[in-house]
């Protein structure tokens with residue numbers, strides 16, 4: 001296939017959003033994370049244990065929390081909604097498929113782009129556009145939430161005291177990246 | 190920034206994450222075809238629009254995405270309490286400004302009261 005298209009001159013090239021871009025400010029680094037498998041999972045309380053078993057981690061049921069195991073992270077987004085991210089190359093949608101309990105698992109792997117915001121100025125960088133209190137006491141490591149950054153919706157996960165994962169929709173990724181770039185230089189102190 | 194307590198997230202969160210969704214406790218008839226034009230007009234168009242305490246639907250659209258209900262004072266723009274969708278209309282606040290000063294705790298602790306729909 002690839003050879004044939006090369007011959008005809010029409011080469012299909014996959015170009016991920018923000019490919020190769022990076023911001024390195026004095027106290028913050030913003031990097032594009034590699035592609036991951038993602039699902040939007042909706043399920044009532046009665047299905048949580050069966051889905052947890054299938055996914056190999058305990059789906060969090062408390063607001064603003066997440067659970068992580070073996071390269072897979074489940075983020076509580078709402079009372080019956082989770083974002084499951086798999087960075088180990090396994091498919092969460094395939095794992096949910098045999099579950100008989102009522103649920104909806106939609107593959108949204110390519111809908112989102114993830115950015116890592118790291119460094120001593122990471123919190124200040126995000127606070128430039130996120131109205132939530134991101135101090136370590138209120139938004140500890142493992143805390144996850146859907147919220148706002150500037151004018152767009154993001155999902156935010158704190159992976160370490162000075163590291164965050166920002167998930168945004170692909171079409172907003174350019175805005176988010178530029179916004180964080182501006183904020184990163186302000187947060188240099 | 191105004192902070193609004195989401196009863197599902199169990200936390201006060203910034204207003205930017207929320208969206209107003211009109212008056213609460215407007216009941217849609219289960220036999221809409223049988224409703225007279227006048228009653229339908231009232232259900233569909235007429236809202237109380239009070240100066241003072243209003244019961245509203247709000248949505249935590251950029252958070253847990255849930256609809257919930259709130260009691261708000263349209264004069265002070267203050268949220269007096271919020272409660273989950275489907276819970277009965279609370280009758281907690283009777284003109285707080287005029288009589289005794291409103292208890293500050295009333296806003297922080299939502300309490301559902303069963304029985305009054």
Ligand SMILES: [Zn+2]
Nearest residue numbers: 195198249253
């Ligand atoms: Zn909420």
